[in-house]
Amino acid sequence: MTGENAILLRTTGLTRKFGGLVAVADLNLEIREGEVLGLIGPxxxxxxxxFNLISGFIKPSSGSLEVFGRDCTGLSPTTISRLGLTRTFQHGSYLRTMTVRDNILIGTVHWLAGASSSQRMKRVEETAAILGLTPHLESIASSLPHGLQRLVSIAIAFATRPKLxxxxxxxxxxxxxxxxTTLNILQSFRRDFGSTILLVEHNMKAVMSVCDRIVVLHHGRQLVTGTPAEVRSNKQVITAYLGSNHAA
Ligand SMILES: Nc1ncnc2c1ncn2[C@@H]1O[C@H](COP(=O)(O)OP(=O)(O)OP(=O)(O)O)[C@@H](O)[C@H]1O
Ligand SMILES: [Mg+2]
Known part of the structure; x- marks a missing residue:
């Protein structure tokens, strides 16, 4: 990873208020091509x-958003996902009563408006194979164990082969x-498909092992940005989030 990699996403002074609460405050985030960037915090x-701001699900109160070099401030989720940024949701983003096959198929809807149904089916099967979901394609999503349900959400997002x-x-x-298993899948997205990944996660062992850089948020503000080693040993981060047992 070098500092010369293209910047896929840049926020400038991105701010979102909910009434009197400033949920995201003056965020200046940069995601570089090919990296796994962690976003952590209490x-x-x-x-x-x-996530809602950068994927267009909510609009910023102020500040701007640039995705793949294009000003995307205020654009819709559909427009942003068609550009090549897809996201999952914290509490799962799949349709519980549909099969895994149909769920992943939904992920291809915004991919290549002109794709034929056989091209879409091929994409579904390739995606299922990458995520180890092939044996479960005809299962109803909600009938699967929790771990596989989480993979279905990722499969839907990855079916578009997002750049980010x-x-x-x-x-x-x-x-x-x-x-x-999931971390290996993320590594294969990166290795085999050149994906860039933004990862929100509370599992610190996983974050520290898979991320190139980490941004720490606290009360909506960017507390620290650095490598896993820098973040792990940062006093402010230890006080605000990690606790002393994570210190390097
Ligand atoms: N739609 C909303 N309306 C009002 N307040 C909101 C809304 N969405 C988020 N918030 C508030 O904004 C703050 C940030 O919430 P957010 O969900 O972004 O936190 P988070 O870092 O994802 O937390 P967690 O680790 O628990 O998922 C919280 O105080 C939350 O209550
Ligand atoms: Mg959250």
Missing amino acids: NGAGKSTT LCLDEPLTGLNQTEVG
């Missing part, structure tokens, strides 16, 4: 609000084996 720090994939707590509720 509950309520503004991580999911940041934003994952909101993909490891929540997973056991150690499932965490390992």
